[in-house]
Amino acid sequence: MISVYFFAGLKEAAGQEKWEIDREEISIGELRREAAAAFPEAAEVIGRSMMAVNEEFASDSELVTSSDNAAFLPPVSGG
Amino acid sequence: MISVYFFAGLKEAAGQEKWEIDREEISIGELRREAAAAFPEAAEVIGRSMMAVNEEFASDSELVTSSDNAAFLPPVSGG
Amino acid sequence: MEEKHLFRVMEEPLSADRIQSLVASPDAGAVNLFIGTVREWTKGKRTLSLTYEAYVPMAEKKLAQIGMEIAEKWPGTKTAVHHRTGPLEIGEAAVIIGVASAHREAAIQGSSYAIERIKEIVPIWKKEHWEDGSSWIGDQLETSRYDEGGPDID
Amino acid sequence: MEEKHLFRVMEEPLSADRIQSLVASPDAGAVNLFIGTVREWTKGKRTLSLTYEAYVPMAEKKLAQIGMEIAEKWPGTKTAVHHRTGPLEIGEAAVIIGVASAHREAAIQGSSYAIERIKEIVPIWKKEHWEDGSSWIGDQLETSRYDEGGPDID
Numbered sequence: 001m002i003s004v005y006f007f008a009g010l011k012e013a014a015g016q017e018k019w020e021i022d023r024e025e026i027s028i029g030e031l032r033r034e035a036a037a038a039f040p041e042a043a044e045v046i047g048r049s050m051m052a053v054n055e056e057f058a059s060d061s062e063l064v065t066s067s068d069n070a071a072f073l074p075p076v077s078g079g
Numbered sequence: 080m081i082s083v084y085f086f087a088g089l090k091e092a093a094g095q096e097k098w099e100i101d102r103e104e105i106s107i108g109e110l111r112r113e114a115a116a117a118f119p120e121a122a123e124v125i126g127r128s129m130m131a132v133n134e135e136f137a138s139d140s141e142l143v144t145s146s147d148n149a150a151f152l153p154p155v156s157g158g
Numbered sequence: 159m160e161e162k163h164l165f166r167v168m169e170e171p172l173s174a175d176r177i178q179s180l181v182a183s184p185d186a187g188a189v190n191l192f193i194g195t196v197r198e199w200t201k202g203k204r205t206l207s208l209t210y211e212a213y214v215p216m217a218e219k220k221l222a223q224i225g226m227e228i229a230e231k232w233p234g235t236k237t238a239v240h241h242r243t244g245p246l247e248i249g250e251a252a253v254i255i256g257v258a259s260a261h262r263e264a265a266i267q268g269s270s271y272a273i274e275r276i277k278e279i280v281p282i283w284k285k286e287h288w289e290d291g292s293s294w295i296g297d298q299l300e301t302s303r304y305d306e307g308g309p310d311i312d
Numbered sequence: 313m314e315e316k317h318l319f320r321v322m323e324e325p326l327s328a329d330r331i332q333s334l335v336a337s338p339d340a341g342a343v344n345l346f347i348g349t350v351r352e353w354t355k356g357k358r359t360l361s362l363t364y365e366a367y368v369p370m371a372e373k374k375l376a377q378i379g380m381e382i383a384e385k386w387p388g389t390k391t392a393v394h395h396r397t398g399p400l401e402i403g404e405a406a407v408i409i410g411v412a413s414a415h416r417e418a419a420i421q422g423s424s425y426a427i428e429r430i431k432e433i434v435p436i437w438k439k440e441h442w443e444d445g446s447s448w449i450g451d452q453l454e455t456s457r458y459d460e461g462g463p464d465i466d
Contacts, residue, residue, distance in 0.1 A: 007211060007283060011211075052216055055219050056216075073213065074283070086435065088437070088447075091448075152435045173329060175328050178405075182349065184353070185352065185353060187349055188346070188347070190423075192342070192343075192419075196341075197341035197414060199338070199339060249336055258349075269344075
């Protein structure tokens, strides 16, 4: 089981702040696609979000395992 | 009588912070020469000081009268 | 002062005096403090209040990273950053950046560098409540974040 | 806050929080505070303490003039400057400059402008007490004053 956290506008769009996916290991690119499928109303912002793994920015080719902390960091639209 | 104030290193060199000269009106250039004559040990720093009249910088050609506040503002040698 | 107090994301009101004391040292001749506050009017639009949300452990880690970057670029500087979360009223401080150095140039340049880097890499979001609605937008440092392909991956 | 509190030369310890509150306004999104502090070591020379002396009424008038200059150059800014006099210990604040503005650029640029102008036109002297003696030298803003023909006559 991998836990993924949502923040700010993404948390509101998804309607929850923590999402769990039943995998032991997944690439960030695949995690992004799974999240978009699970939360179609948030798919657009998921596509534009950065991903953090263990509190560091991570690229789509990296792997996440069940022992990692994963989070989507939504963009902001400018102030 | 015109009162003239000294500050900082000039005050120490002259040994006093207020000097009075018995005139009703004097040019700043002349005041500078009179002060240098009255305090020869401070003459060098008087020559390098700015003059303020009524809390504004003043040039040597301006006049000071007995109703003005006059002050020598010594330079500093760099920190 | 403990290093752990230097870079904090917290719900309590921020204090400029506190940041100053955190970065102070006998070797410092200059401290620059930059304070981002909640502004009421932006381009004719009235803000009623703001709410900040952070991914706190990552935000504090990234603030500490920025402090290390500043110490590398301007040796001898000491940096502290406190950022607030939760609801803020007009005029309150959202972020205070403090950089102490022997000479003033490094303190001022380091502060400006911190402002830019906070926008780039620190996961903090601002929800602005206007008279006519609300939305999640850029942080109190005024420009968008993650808006052009996101921050550099480090 | 009264305008007369904005530009002060005083013997009491200075406070960054106080300057912040003096310049704060609902229109300000940024406040930059620059603090000049007493440094222990300068080029290998150890400072034990400092004494500042000011021509107080003129110094406060010139500080207020600098605030007006900043408001002209960066419209909408509000400036406050407090400068301390008398004996100061290592680490204490000798001067705090605060500039508030809608956007951060003006606050930071205005602060740097104030530092330069204080050196040029504000009659405050610093007597530095070293381990090996003492002398009257430049102010806490680090360079000499009146050293090249003096300030401009205004």
